[in-house]
Amino acid sequence: MSSRYIYLDYNATTPLRAEVRDIMVKALDIYGNASSMHELGRTARAEIEAARANVAALIDAKNPSNLYFTSGGSESNNTVFNTMFLLGRTRERRKIITTSIEHPCVLNAAAHLKEEGFEVVFLNVDDRGRVDMDQYRRALGPDVLLVSVMAANNEIGTIEDLHEIARLAKEVGAFVHTDATQAVGKIPVSVDDWDVDYCTLSCHKIYGPKGIGALYVRANAPIEPLIRGGHQEDGVRAGTYNNLGIIGFGEAARLAALELNEYAAHTSSLRNLLRDLIIKRIPSVRINGDPDNLLPNTLNVSFPGAEGESILLSLDLEGIEVSTGSACASGSLDPSHVLMAIGLGPELAHGSIRFSLGKYSTEDEIRYVGEKLPPIIARLRKMSTVPFEKIASARS
Numbered sequence: 546m547s548s549r550y551i552y553l554d555y556n557a558t559t560p561l562r563a564e565v566r567d568i569m570v571k572a573l574d575i576y577g578n579a580s581s582m583h584e585l586g587r588t589a590r591a592e593i594e595a596a597r598a599n600v601a602a603l604i605d606a607k608n609p610s611n612l613y614f615t616s617g618g619s620e621s622n623n624t625v626f627n628t629m630f631l632l633g634r635t636r637e638r639r640k641i642i643t644t645s646i647e648h649p650c651v652l653n654a655a656a657h658l659k660e661e662g663f664e665v666v667f668l669n670v671d672d673r674g675r676v677d678m679d680q681y682r683r684a685l686g687p688d689v690l691l692v693s694v695m696a697a698n699n700e701i702g703t704i705e706d707l708h709e710i711a712r713l714a715k716e717v718g719a720f721v722h723t724d725a726t727q728a729v730g731k732i733p734v735s736v737d738d739w740d741v742d743y744c745t746l747s748c749h750k751i752y753g754p755k756g757i758g759a760l761y762v763r764a765n766a767p768i769e770p771l772i773r774g775g776h777q778e779d780g781v782r783a784g785t786y787n788n789l790g791i792i793g794f795g796e797a798a799r800l801a802a803l804e805l806n807e808y809a810a811h812t813s814s815l816r817n818l819l820r821d822l823i824i825k826r827i828p829s830v831r832i833n834g835d836p837d838n839l840l841p842n843t844l845n846v847s848f849p850g851a852e853g854e855s856i857l858l859s860l861d862l863e864g865i866e867v868s869t870g871s872a873c874a875s876g877s878l879d880p881s882h883v884l885m886a887i888g889l890g891p892e893l894a895h896g897s898i899r900f901s902l903g904k905y906s907t908e909d910e911i912r913y914v915g916e917k918l919p920p921i922i923a924r925l926r927k928m929s930t931v932p933f934e935k936i937a938s939a940r941s
């Protein structure tokens with residue numbers, strides 16, 4: 546076992562930052578039920594509303610009351626798709642457009658609607674992971690109920706052109722949803738500039754606690770509860786308020802907004818250093834994602850002739866934690882649906898690693914990875930039966 550510990554899996558989740566932890570420790574005593582009218586309840590309510598304002602500010606939502614707290618990104622996304630399911634039963638519009646590279650919680654929610662008789666289009670993306678806009682334009686029409694496109698991809702970091710996607714959707718009167726779980730806290734997010742009706746966010750990607758997220762819903766856009774019960778969150782999401790999670794979320798969001806530029810500069814310079822070290826020291830690698838529209842912290846690399854899980858485990862022995870594709874897809878033997886969608890064959894897709902950097906990454910850590918990785922790849926390639934040059938040139 547290595548004495549070093551280098552975490553490069555920030556897109557899977559982030560550590561709780563000290564400032565958020567401090568606020569949460571104090572919040573442990575804010576036990577009032579925010580729905581109660583007495584003072585304890587009012588105290589909790591005030592904290593929750595302050596947190597809501599901070600989270601709203603992070604996505605440039607002018608009215609914090611358009612933001613509903615949920616248990617995370619998966620619930621927020623499912624709430625939107627469930628709303629469309631209920632709406633679609635009484636409307637002519639029963640077509641959903643999404644992409645083939647969404648997070649599984651969107652893909653599976655969309656697949657469920659398909660089973661229920663909706664027409665669902667999973668748009669292709671190009672070799673950089675950008676939506677095929679010609680196919681998108683062709684799919685649009687008066688029958689489209691919802692367009693749901695992620696703001697940035699969790700595996701390869703590609704940022705989509707939400708502004709243009711939403712503009713075209715609005716021309717045909719469709720609602721627009723974006724899963725901004727990976728974008729928030731990394732790049733500027735503005736629900737108004739993008740002109741989206743729904744926006745999903747999750748707290749554990751921005752150095753806050755897990756199990757808390759939010760859904761932005763534009764005024765007048767329809768929304769139906771996934772969880773019915775009390776009147777919390779204007780009846781959109783029942784259940785006693787998660788004071789601790791919400792207060793932590795508020796602080797994480799406040800700090801993320803303050804530090805957005807600093808975060809992008811820090812992570813992108815280290816990410817570029819890692820990319821350059823890999824390219825310089827390891828032959829025949831492929832860098833995935835769109836270099837012109839890329840999350841500042843994400844680097845996805847294919848190492849033909851080396852198997853991803855073996856790379857991951859070898860790095861783990863050196864104290865370096867990375868991922869093969871998304872955390873949610875790990876455990877599955879299937880190649881990443883995102884890497885397949887950008888045109889990698891199964892072998893290349895299986896030989897890919899996501900390095901996702903964060904606030905606490907350091908140059909020393911990146912240089913350490915730059916030292917440890919090349920011999921690992923060389924050793925695994927030697928063990929491979931197919932020469933890596935052959936795999937590198939074989940794209941599906």
Ligand SMILES: Cc1ncc(COP(=O)(O)O)c(C=O)c1O
Nearest residue numbers: 617618619648699724726727747
């Ligand atoms: C793009 C994207 N959407 C949704 C989710 C799910 O969010 P949560 O873990 O809060 O349910 C994730 C988390 O991995 C994600 O990366």
